Amino acid sequence: MLVKTPHVHVPGASVFDRLEALLPFVSKPIQYVGGELNAVQKPWESVDVHWALMYPDAYEVGAPNQGVQILYEVINERADALAERTYAVWPDLEKLMREHQVPQFTVDSHRALGDFDVVGMSFSTELGYTNMLTAIDLAGVPVLAADRTDAHPIVIAGGHAAFNPETIAEFVDAAVMGDGEEAVLLITDIVRDWKREGCPEGRVGLLRRLALTGVIYVPRFYDVEYLEDGRIKRIVPNEADIPWRVRKFTLMDLDSWPYPKAPLVPLAETVHERMSVEIFRGCTRGCRFCQAGMITRPVRERSITGIAEMVESGLCKTGYEEVGLLSLSSADHTEIAEIAKGLADRYEGTETALSLPSTRVDAFNIDLANELSRNGRRSGLTFAPEGGSERMRKVINKQVTEADLIRTVSAAYGAGWRQVKLYFMVGLPTETDADVMQVAELAREVIKAGRAASGRRDIRCTVSIGGFVPKPHTPFQWASQLNHEATDARLHMLRDAIRADREYGKSIGLRYHDGKPGIVEGLLSRGDRRVGRVILQAWRDGARFDGWSEHFSYDRWMNAAAVALADEPVDVDWYTIRERQQSEVLPWGHLDSGLDADWLWEDWQDSLSEVGVEDCRWTPCFDCGVCDQMETEIQVGPTGVVTLPMPTVRTTAVLAEVDA
Secondary structure, three states: OOOOOOOOOOOOOEOHHHHHOOHHHOOOHHHHOOOOEOOOOOOHHHOOEEEEEEEOOOHHHHOOOHHHHHHHHHHHOOOOEEEEEEEOOOHHHHHHHHHHOOOOEOOOOOEEHHHOOEEEEEOOOHHHHHHHHHHHHHOOOOOOHHHOOOOOOEEEEEOHHHHOHHHHOOOOOEEOOEOOHHHHHHHHHHHHHHHHOOOOOHHHHHHHHHHOOOOOEOHHHEEEEEOOOOOEEEEEEOOOOOOOOEEOEOOOOHHHOOOOOOOOEOOOOOOOOOEEEEOEEOOOOOOOOOHHHHHOOOOEEOOHHHHHHHHHHHHHHHOOOEEEEEOOOHHHOOOHHHHHHHHHHHHOOOOOEEEOOOEOHHHOOHHHHHHHOOOOOOOOEEEEEEOOOHHHHHHOOOOOOHHHHHHHHHHHHHOOOOEEEEEEEEOOOOOOHHHHHHHHHHHHHHHHHHHHHHOOOOOEEEEEEEEOOOOOOOHHHHOOOOOHHHHHHHHHHHHHHHHHOOOOHHHEEEEEOOOHHHHHHHHHHOOOOOHHHHHHHHHHOOOOOOOOOOOOOHHHHHHHHHHHOOOOOOOHHHHHOOOOOOOOEOOOOOEEOOOOHHHHHHHHHHHHOOOOOOOOOOOOOOOOOHHHHHOOOOEOOOOOOOOOOOOOOOOHHHHHHHHO
């Protein structure tokens, strides 16, 4: 039986004694106790600036997040700052925390979130917005930024979903676009100096200092005016000296930023049980649907030496047995063959596995795959053609032909692989039923070619389908989104076609989600400040963990939208299935990702004409705007360094250090 006891809270003190009493009554209590290998704890009074970093999802999803781990280390390396982590608590613990007045806490020292100077939110998807509100509210901090006082933390959004922070403008105090390493250092300097000077002008004074940098967006200093039909008339600063446009951060020379140096090793099970090394950042393949590729330009590669040093250091400090070589398209690294061979040579005999994420069809080769699986672990291969038909792949600028795919999977099946996964999207611009049905035909041809190449009938092909959601800062930011009824109809049509195939259907697996979550994601990704009312209403109605199918409720979101937008000339369809015009002011138009708006529009028109654009890494510049406007440049190899340092076995001393 739980007993409520009165308490006196001391800023920076642990609340674990109160939390611990609740843990026997919740699922997976291990995720809340902290104590991970390589976690950092600092005395509260020893630093000037206190950061709480949140990935607004469950611990099992958030703990491996590379972005949060990097910022955690970057901040904690400073003598004048500390950073701790917090994650979304499941509804069972949320209920108990509210009943027993236990605040949102960090997992490192179990300090109350409301005690920190800055709360940094890292959003990979917009479906984490309601979890942010839960955490802020549990912290005893007003969910509306306008209601916060000098006693409350500054809430700052980052991550890919922060490239249109307008839908959460009422909840966050600021937003940062782009790479976070230099951003958190700048923010720490500003907060430290403001505090040392006696906090002049209070909270507003600090926010003004952030806004005047021109690289930190503070919504309170911008006013939005609307036309009678609901479109935005203009977005303008409401104070002198506030910049009209806010630029993204771009980190150059990744070798100078070898983070995380000591990756965290969670005690609880997480979605990725491996150590990850980012081998390059950015992508210029130009896939028109891909926000990540567009907003992270230009390409910046790590050197072979830099990658090797990070892998060796990370393995020694974690004890992991798998290394993920991460990027948006890892096989595109100019020296990937040398990297894979060198790492395979170094760790041969140590049972250290190497892996790549989803690999482009035209970047894959058997030699690379064999190096990655040299230690005997041979998992399935994943490729992402994205569009089912040749026509659709031209529309989205995914320059992969059916012949490319068949040649690649034939080589894989012939070399001993038995499982291939193919990822596609449904609902892409100009898509027809016939384009979707080509997915079934393509899967059939894959199995047919695989049987011929391997001489076996036990091979498998899994088709995974995701719904297309138009994203800001992409050529498709003007596109209409397919409604969920049409999305579901096409998915069911595809399912029936595969099931009806007596010769190949049993060898083809199909995984997909219905179209409803995509509509909510579309509302949040391209919405303006009015959508914030929808988020708030949905959260008050119980929305939590919207990225999890068992917690997501489409009806709850639609009811919230009907209430919140009742007096507005806009609705969910207006934000999602409506095509925008070039003249329309977009909610994120004052936020500079470096991409020229005219270039994006021209690429949108090329898409409609089914015209492709090459990768600018290997061709003359296409003038997207990033390099000249951001004062950056593409950084690719080869470096000329083709060998790795060769400690072929990890020593007993090193392993003992990990065990200790």
